[in-house]
Amino acid sequence: MNEKILNLLNGNARISSSEIAARLEKSQQEIESAISKMEDDGIIRGYKVILNEDATNDSSVRALIEVRVTPERDGGFNNVAKRICRFPEVTDVYLVSGDYDLRVEVKGESLQDVAAFVHSKLATINGVISTATMFLLKKYKEAGKIMDGEDSYERLKIVP
Numbered sequence: 001m002n003e004k005i006l007n008l009l010n011g012n013a014r015i016s017s018s019e020i021a022a023r024l025e026k027s028q029q030e031i032e033s034a035i036s037k038m039e040d041d042g043i044i045r046g047y048k049v050i051l052n053e054d055a056t057n058d059s060s061v062r063a064l065i066e067v068r069v070t071p072e073r074d075g076g077f078n079n080v081a082k083r084i085c086r087f088p089e090v091t092d093v094y095l096v097s098g099d100y101d102l103r104v105e106v107k108g109e110s111l112q113d114v115a116a117f118v119h120s121k122l123a124t125i126n127g128v129i130s131t132a133t134m135f136l137l138k139k140y141k142e143a144g145k146i147m148d149g150e151d152s153y154e155r156l157k158i159v160p
Contacts, residue, residue, distance in 0.1 A: 005034055013047040052147050053139065062107050062136040063114045065122065066100035068129040077101055080127045089117045111135065
């Protein structure tokens with residue numbers, strides 16, 4: 001049941017417990033209890049709004065930063081990742097496969113703020129070997145939601 005609840009909340013975090021109960025044919029009390037337990041257990045860490053920043057006055061700058069790290073003997077990549085997570089500019093940190101080890105997303109007031117973060121904070125962390133910064137220019141889709149408002153289905157063309 002928890003997986004079904006999580007899927008519904010992931011699709012719409014504002015769905016009511018009564019709506020979830022109706023869809024899963026459970027009592028509202030059962031649903032509220034299950035959600036509360038998942039929050040207490042740390043399974044549900046929070047709820048998120050997906051913003052269309054083009055439709056707001058938000059002029060902040062977002063960037064993806066690939067970080068190459070020397071793994072530590074006892075901590076692997078975890079200790080460096082935890083240090084990076086502590087910076088307020090950092091919104092997301094992932095361990096990834098490929099040429100780089102970590103993918104870090106940051107948000108700043110300007111290109112200069114993000115650049116200053118990279119060279120004065122991120123690059124100076126012991127264990128960080130190199131970084132590659134990509135500034136986000138336009139968001140087309142986030143968390144499964146298309147940003148331009150068009151959610152219409154278009155069949156992909158298959159060419160032999």
